Amino acid sequence: MKAPFGYRSDGKGKVMVPHETFAPIAKAALEGYASGHFQTHGEVRTFIEDHPDFKVGRKKPRVGNNFVKNLLSRSIYAGYFDYAPWGVPVTKGKHQPLISLETHKKIQDRLNQRVTAPFRKDIALDFPLRGFILCADCGSPLTSYWATNRKKVRYPYYECHKKGCASHRKAIPREKLEIEFEECLDQLQPSADIVVAARAMLKDMWDARRAHLAERRKSLTVDARKIEAEIESFLDRIVETTNPSIVSAYEKRVTHLQRQLAILEEQKANLDEKQPPFEDLFEHTIEILSTPCDIWRKRDIRWKRLVLKSVFAERLPYSRSEGLRTAKTTFAFKALSAPKGADEILVPPHGLEPRTY
Ligand SMILES: [Zn+2]
Known part of the structure; x- marks a missing residue:
């Protein structure tokens, strides 16, 4: 196997080691992308x-097509063996990591975001509904822009940018659309006692999930003990055995068991990360759910985006003649505004996490 960029082989059968020249370059590239210093693959x-060191050490001055994609997606840089096409961490490797697992996860998050919507900071600040409202005629998300008239006064608009659509480049004044949207939000305002009920419901679900995780952790520990005991007994047998072929069979078995044990430990470690405190997970959500309009009107763009994610299950279509179409709200919000059968409440359609747009 060829060592990935940033590493080199240290001889046959040995663990690969960081490449003296390329490891610092790979590390800087990865951390730069994780922090947002580099915004694109191209950068x-x-x-x-x-990089001057890169040019000195290489025959070819340019890298291949999938080079950056592989660099960013592979968990091998965080110290794991991965299945390269997926970048899925499989098991902890013996090689020295170049970045932390946290940095690796940050990179994966950024890669996933990129697929859904390129975020244009400048203009997004002025148009909180950009990318969230769909054109009712063609279904593509409305874009937005500032137009300037002859007197150099600027006016904000939303519009459909899809060629061939009946609404293509037909300007919708920002005011008009946003006032309608606020009216829609106003209608979704739930009453205070329903918010209390929703809080209790979310807490129940959170407790149930915690209990489930504890159960799972316990059973993983039991499994791990069993494997440890089995390894122990094989090691004892190896000591007592003189027949070399039997020894080698036992050793193979031990290696296999140790690998299983490593996987179990990894799963256990992952379980601990899976349950953030209730407050972290839901306090924002509950606050948003109880007063979405207030938050929308008074807070900044980040809160506005949170309102969109927490309240609506889908993006809203807007028709130039008929206005906003009926909103599909998230399960929690549905439960807040119109409590139904217990089953429906307990089986959220999208899980508990707010959706991303
Ligand atoms: Zn359209």
Whole structure:
């Protein structure tokens, strides 16, 4: 197996080691992307190709097509063996990591975001509904822009950008759309005691999940003990055995068991990360659910985006003639505004996490 960029082989059968020249470049590229210093694959590629040390150490001055994609997605840089096409951490490797697992996860999050919507900070600040409202004629998300008239006065608009759509480039004044949207939010305001009920419900679900995780942790511990005992007994047998072929069979078995044990330990460690405190998970949600309009009117763009994610299950279609279509709200909000059968409440359609748009 060829060592990935940033590493080199240290001889046959040995653990690979960080490459003296390339490891610092790979590390800087990865951390730069995780922190947002590099915004695109192209910027990472330029950084690497223009790096003076990179040029000295390589025959070819440019990197291949999938080079940056592989660099960013592989968990091998966080110290794991991965299945390269998926970048899925499989088991902890013996090699020295270049970045922390946290940095690796940050990179994966950024990669996933990129697929859904390129975030344009400048204009998004002025148009909180950009990307969230769909054109009712064609279903594509409305974009937004500032238009300037002859007197140099600027006016904000939303519009459909899809070629061939009946609403293509038909400007919708920002005011008009946003006032309608606020009216829609106003109608969704639930009463205070329903918010209390929702809080209790979310707490129940959270407790149930915690109990389930504790159960799972217990059973993983039991499994791990069993494997440890089995390893122990094989090691004893190896000591007592003189027949070399039997010894080698036992050793194979021990290696196999140790691998299983490592996987169990990993799963246990992952379980601990899976349950953030209730407050972290739901306090924002509950606050948003109880007063979505207030938060929408008074707070900044980040809160506005949270309102969109927490309240609506889907993006809203807007028709130039008929206005906003009926909103599909998230399960929690549905439970707040119109409590139904217990089953429906306990089986959220999208899980508990707010959706991303
Ligand atoms: Zn359209």
